[in-house]
Amino acid sequence: MIKFTAVTKKYKDITPLDNFSMEISAGETVILSGRSGSGKTTVLSLTAALTRPTSGSIEVNGRQTAKLPEEFAALFRRESVGMIFQNYNLLPNLSAIDNITIPLLPTKITMKQQNERACVLMEKLGIADKAKTAVNRLSGGEQQRVAIARALINNPPVILADEPTSSLDAKLTDTLLEIFAAMKAEGKTLLIATHDRAVAESGIADRIIGIEK
Amino acid sequence: MSFLIPDIFVQLVLYSVMIFFLCISLFVGIRVILHWDISDTSETQYVLEKHTYLVSVLMKYIFAVNIPAFIIFIYANDKLSAYLTGAMCAAGVLNATIYGKYLMGLKIINLYLSAAWLTVNSFDLKNEALPFTYTKFSIIPLFFATFIAEAVLFVLHFASIDPTVPVSCCNVIFADNTSIFRTFISDNAIYLFAGSFALTVLNYSRPVIYGAANILLAVSGIAVLIYKVSPYVYELPTHQCPFCILQSGYGYVGYAFYITLFTGTALGISAGFQKLISGIAPKKMFFYSMLFNIAYLLLCAWFPLSYFFRNKTWL
Amino acid sequence: MKAGLLEFALCSMAGRRSKFIFVYIILSLLMILCFSVFFVTASLRAESSYTADALPDISVTMNKGGRNELISTSRIEDIILLPGVKYAEPAYFGLYRFDYLKANLTVVGIDPFAEQYSEAFENAVEQNKNILSHDRWMITGQKLAETIDAIYNKKAFSFSQPDGNYIELPIVGTFAPQSQMMSASAVLTDVQSAKEILGIPDGKAVQISVYTGNPEETDTIAQKIAAMFPDTKVETKEIKQTAVSNLFDFSSGIFMLVFAVSLFTFFIIVFDRASGLNMEERKEIAVLKAVGYTPSDIITVRFYETLITAVSAFITALPVAMFYVYGLQAPFLKSIFIGFSYIRPEFILPFVFPAKEIALTFMVTVPVYAASIIIPAWKASITDAQESLR
Ligand SMILES: Nc1ncnc2c1ncn2[C@@H]1O[C@H](COP(=O)(O)OP(=O)(O)OP(=O)(O)O)[C@@H](O)[C@H]1O
Numbered sequence: 001m002i003k004f005t006a007v008t009k010k011y012k013d014i015t016p017l018d019n020f021s022m023e024i025s026a027g028e029t030v031i032l033s034g035r036s037g038s039g040k041t042t043v044l045s046l047t048a049a050l051t052r053p054t055s056g057s058i059e060v061n062g063r064q065t066a067k068l069p070e071e072f073a074a075l076f077r078r079e080s081v082g083m084i085f086q087n088y089n090l091l092p093n094l095s096a097i098d099n100i101t102i103p104l105l106p107t108k109i110t111m112k113q114q115n116e117r118a119c120v121l122m123e124k125l126g127i128a129d130k131a132k133t134a135v136n137r138l139s140g141g142e143q144q145r146v147a148i149a150r151a152l153i154n155n156p157p158v159i160l161a162d163e164p165t166s167s168l169d170a171k172l173t174d175t176l177l178e179i180f181a182a183m184k185a186e187g188k189t190l191l192i193a194t195h196d197r198a199v200a201e202s203g204i205a206d207r208i209i210g211i212e213k
Numbered sequence: 214m215s216f217l218i219p220d221i222f223v224q225l226v227l228y229s230v231m232i233f234f235l236c237i238s239l240f241v242g243i244r245v246i247l248h249w250d251i252s253d254t255s256e257t258q259y260v261l262e263k264h265t266y267l268v269s270v271l272m273k274y275i276f277a278v279n280i281p282a283f284i285i286f287i288y289a290n291d292k293l294s295a296y297l298t299g300a301m302c303a304a305g306v307l308n309a310t311i312y313g314k315y316l317m318g319l320k321i322i323n324l325y326l327s328a329a330w331l332t333v334n335s336f337d338l339k340n341e342a343l344p345f346t347y348t349k350f351s352i353i354p355l356f357f358a359t360f361i362a363e364a365v366l367f368v369l370h371f372a373s374i375d376p377t378v379p380v381s382c383c384n385v386i387f388a389d390n391t392s393i394f395r396t397f398i399s400d401n402a403i404y405l406f407a408g409s410f411a412l413t414v415l416n417y418s419r420p421v422i423y424g425a426a427n428i429l430l431a432v433s434g435i436a437v438l439i440y441k442v443s444p445y446v447y448e449l450p451t452h453q454c455p456f457c458i459l460q461s462g463y464g465y466v467g468y469a470f471y472i473t474l475f476t477g478t479a480l481g482i483s484a485g486f487q488k489l490i491s492g493i494a495p496k497k498m499f500f501y502s503m504l505f506n507i508a509y510l511l512l513c514a515w516f517p518l519s520y521f522f523r524n525k526t527w528l
Numbered sequence: 529m530k531a532g533l534l535e536f537a538l539c540s541m542a543g544r545r546s547k548f549i550f551v552y553i554i555l556s557l558l559m560i561l562c563f564s565v566f567f568v569t570a571s572l573r574a575e576s577s578y579t580a581d582a583l584p585d586i587s588v589t590m591n592k593g594g595r596n597e598l599i600s601t602s603r604i605e606d607i608i609l610l611p612g613v614k615y616a617e618p619a620y621f622g623l624y625r626f627d628y629l630k631a632n633l634t635v636v637g638i639d640p641f642a643e644q645y646s647e648a649f650e651n652a653v654e655q656n657k658n659i660l661s662h663d664r665w666m667i668t669g670q671k672l673a674e675t676i677d678a679i680y681n682k683k684a685f686s687f688s689q690p691d692g693n694y695i696e697l698p699i700v701g702t703f704a705p706q707s708q709m710m711s712a713s714a715v716l717t718d719v720q721s722a723k724e725i726l727g728i729p730d731g732k733a734v735q736i737s738v739y740t741g742n743p744e745e746t747d748t749i750a751q752k753i754a755a756m757f758p759d760t761k762v763e764t765k766e767i768k769q770t771a772v773s774n775l776f777d778f779s780s781g782i783f784m785l786v787f788a789v790s791l792f793t794f795f796i797i798v799f800d801r802a803s804g805l806n807m808e809e810r811k812e813i814a815v816l817k818a819v820g821y822t823p824s825d826i827i828t829v830r831f832y833e834t835l836i837t838a839v840s841a842f843i844t845a846l847p848v849a850m851f852y853v854y855g856l857q858a859p860f861l862k863s864i865f866i867g868f869s870y871i872r873p874e875f876i877l878p879f880v881f882p883a884k885e886i887a888l889t890f891m892v893t894v895p896v897y898a899a900s901i902i903i904p905a906w907k908a909s910i911t912d913a914q915e916s917l918r
C-alpha cells in the first residue's frame with residue numbers, strides 16, 4: 001500500500017531522510033516514532049505527495065508518486081489520502097460543515113450530496129450539533145474531530161495523522177483512539193506519527209516503525 | 214493620431230498585455246527547449262514544470278482576449294470607413310494600406326494557432342508524463358514571432374491610414390476578376406463548400422480526415438459567404454463583401470456567420486489534431502463541431518431561400 | 529463553472545474583505561471615468577450628426593489672413609455656372625448674445641418661399657405656414673420658446689441691433705429639431721431681420737451654400753471653387769463632419785492617455801497586492817492543496833474572486849456614470865469637450881444607448897484586472913504547501 005524505496009529527502013543543509021525504506025500493506029495501522037526533528041512529518045508529506053523526494057521511489061495505493069506533476073499529485077491526494085494535522089489547519093472563517101466539505105468543492109458531487117456526506121460523518125464523530133458553528137469557537141477536541149471528518153470525507157484508503165494527541169488530555173486521547181480503531185475496522189491504512197506513549201501502548205498499532213538517523 | 218480613437222486604443226492596451234505575457238512564455242519556452250527532461254528529479258526541472266503551467270494559463274488568457282480583440286478590430290476598421298473617402302466598410306479600410314491584408318491574414322492564423330496550441334496543451338496536461346510539453350514549447354517561439362509581426366503590422370496599418378486619399382471598396386475589391394484563381398473560387402464556391410461539407414459529414418467517424426476536411430470547410434465557407442450568400446443578405450447581385458454584413462444596417466448578422474463558422478471549424482480541426490497526436494477522439498468536440506457547422510450551413514441557406522420565396526427568383 | 533468553488537470564493541473574499549473593497553473602489557472609479565468620457569463623446573457625436581443635417585454640401589466662406597469675413601453675394605453667379613452645381617444661395621446666420629441667459633442664440637435667416645435643404649428647417653416651414661402672411665417673423669426651437677415665454681410672458685422678442693436700435697419680432701411658431709442644441713438656441717427668421725440683427729450689409733452674406741446634384745462630384749466642384757476664388761475657404765460637408773468627429777476622438781483620446789496611465793498604475797497596485805501573501809493566506813492555500821486542490825482549482829478560485837469584484841464594480845459604475853452624464857449633464861466633462869472658450873448655447877446631452885461604449889469599457893478594464901492577478905494567482909497555486917503547514 002505504502003512503499004518507500006531508498007528515499008532521500010534533502011533540504012538546503014539538512015537531510016532528514018537518508019536512504020530510507022519501509023513497506024506498509026493495506027489495512028495496516030502503523031506508528032511512526034522518532035525524536036523531534038527526525039523526519040516523521042517529512043515522511044507523511046512524502047506519502048501525501050505534498051513534496052517530492054530528492055531521490056528514491058515512493059509507491060502509494062498502487063501509484064508511483066515521487067515524480068508526479070503538481071496537478072496529478074493533487075488529484076492523487078484527493079482520491080487516496082486524508083491528512084490530520086497536529087494543529088488541525090482548519091479555515092477559521094468557515095463553519096464546521098463548510099470546513100468539512102472543502103475537499104469536495106472542486107468535484108462533480110452536488111452540494112446536496114456533499115452536505116449529506118458531511119452530516120453522516122459529523123453524526124458518527126458526535127459533532128452534529130456544531131455543524132453551523134464557526135470553527136474558531138469550537139473546543140480543541142471538537143476542532144480535531146472536524147479535521148478528522150474533513151480527512152475522511154473523500155473516503156480515502158490511506159489516513160495520515162501527525163501528532164494527533166499532542167494537544168489532547170487523557171480522556172480525549174481515548175476518544176480519538178476509539179475513532180482510529182473504527183477507521184481500522186473499516187479497513188483503512190493508518191500511518192500515525194507520534195511520540196506519545198499512550199498511543200504506542202494502546203495496542204492500536206500493528207507495527208511501530210522507528211526513524212533514526 | 215488615430216491611436217487615440219478609443220476602439221484602436223483599447224486594442225493597443227490589450228496588445229501590450231498580451232505581448233508582456235508572450236515575453237514571459239518565450240522566456241520559459243526557451244528554457245524548456247534547452248533543459249526539459251521529465252525523467253530528471255532535480256529542483257530545476259521541478260521549477261521548470263511549474264513555469265510551464267504558468268505558460269498554459271497565460272496562453273489561455275491570450276486566446277480568451279484575442280477573440281473579442283478580433284471583433285473590436287473588425288469593428289474599428291468598419292468605423293474608420295466613415296472617415297475614408299470611398300470606403301463603405303472594413304474591406305475598404307483594410308485595403309487602404311499595404312499592411313491591411315497581411316494583418317487580417319495574420320490575425321486569423323494566430324487565432325487558429327493559439328487554438329491549436331491550447332488543444333495540444335490540454336492533451337499534454339491529461340497525461341502525467343507530460344508527453345507533449347517539449348512539442349508545445351517548440352511552437353512558442355514561432356507563435357511569438359507571428360504575434361509580434363501581427364502587432365507591428367497593426368501599428369503600421371493604423372499609422373499609415375491617410376484620410377485624404379480615396380480608396381476603393383468591396384464592390385471593387387471582391388468583384389476583381391483579373392485573377393484566374395479568384396474567378397475559379399468565386400464561380401465554384403457553392404460546389405467547393407458543398408463538397409467540403411459532404412466530406413465532413415461522410416468522415417464524421419474518421420476523426421483525422423474530419424479535422425482536415427474542416428480546414429477546407431473554413432476556407433470554402435468564407436468563399437461561399439463572400440461570393441454567393443452575401444449578395445442575398447444585401448439583396449444586391451453586385452454587392453459581394455464579407456464585411457458589410459457586420460454593419461448595423463444588416464442587423465450585425467455577419468457576427469453570427471463568423472462565430473458559428475469559426476467555432477465549428479476550430480473545434481473540428483482541434484479534435485482531428487488531438488486524435489492525430491494522442492489517438493483519443495474527443496467525442497463531444499466532434500459533436501459540437503458538427504452542430505456549429507450545420508448551424509452555419511442553415512444560416513447560409515436561409516438568406517437565398519427566403520429571398521427566393523419572397524421574390525420567386527434567384528439573384 | 530464550479531458552483532462549489534464560486535461559493536468558496538465568496539466566503540474567502542468575505543474573510544479578506546478590506547483587500548477586495550480597495551480594489552473594488554479603484555476599479556469602479558476607473559470604470560466611471562471611462563464610461564463618462566465615452567458616454568459624453570457618444571452623445572455629442574449624435575448631437576453633431578443631427579446638426580450636420582443643416583450643413584450644405586459645400587460651404588464657401590471668405591477667409592483673408594486667417595480672418596473670417598463676409599462674402600459678397602455676387603460670387604454666386606459664377607459658382608452656379610459650374611457644371612454639377614444644382615443650386616447656390618447666400619446664407620445668413622450668426623450668434624446673438626442673449627445676456628439674460630448668458631448664452632448665445634443661433635440666428636438663421638431663411639427664405640420660406642425657397643426650397644429648404646435642411647430637414648429641420650423644412651419641417652419648421654411646413655408646420656408654420658402662417659409665416660407666409662407675416663413680413664417679419666421668428667420661429668424658435670421648442671426649448672427656447674419655453675424659456676422666452678417664462679421670462680417675458682409674451683410671444684415676441686426684442687433684438688438689439690449692432691447700431692443700438694431694437695427690432696421686435698413676433699414669435700409665430702416653434703419647431704422641434706432632433707438636435708438639442710438647436711432646440712435650445714435656434715431662432716429662424718426672415719432674411720431681412722436676420723441681416724439686421726447680425727449687422728450684415730446688403731450684397732454680403734456669411735457664406736455661400738452650394739448644393740450639388742451628385743455626391744460623387746462634390747469634391748471636384750469644391751476644388752474648382754477653391755481655384756476660382758483663392759481668397760475663400762471651401763469645405764465639404766464630409767470634411768466638416770470628419771473634423772467635428774476627429775475633435776471628439778481627440779479629446780477622448782487625451783482622456784484615454786490619462787486613463788491608460790491610471791490603468792497601468794492599477795495593474796501595478798493589484799499585481800503587488802496580490803503577490804504579497806500574508807501568513808494566513810499562505811496557510812489557507814496550503815490547506816487547500818493538502819486536501820487535494822489542484823493548481824487550476826486554486827487559480828479558478830482566484831479567477832472567481834476577480835470576476836465577482838469586476839462585475840460588482842461594473843454594476844456600480846454603469847448607473848453612476850449614466851446618472852453623471854445624462855442626469856447631471858456631465859458637469860466639467862461636457863465643458864471640456866465643447867470648450868470653455870466661448871459660451872455655447874446650453875443644451876441637453878441627447879440620450880443614445882451606449883452599447884458599444886459599455887462593451888469597450890468592459891474590454892479595457894476587465895482584461896487588465898484579470899491580467900494583473902494571473903501571475904500572483906499562479907504563484908499562490910504553486911506555493912510549497914509542505915513548508916507552510918509545518
Ligand atoms: N521545508 C523545509 N525546509 C527546510 N527544512 C525543513 C523543512 N521541513 C522540515 N525541515 C527540517 O527537516 C527536519 C525534519 O523535520 P520534520 O518536521 O520531518 O521532523 P519531525 O520528526 O516531524 O519533528 P517533530 O517531532 O518536532 O514534529 C527538521 O530538522 C526540520 O527543520
Ligand SMILES: [Mg+2]
Binds near residue numbers: 040041042162
Ligand atoms: Mg512533525
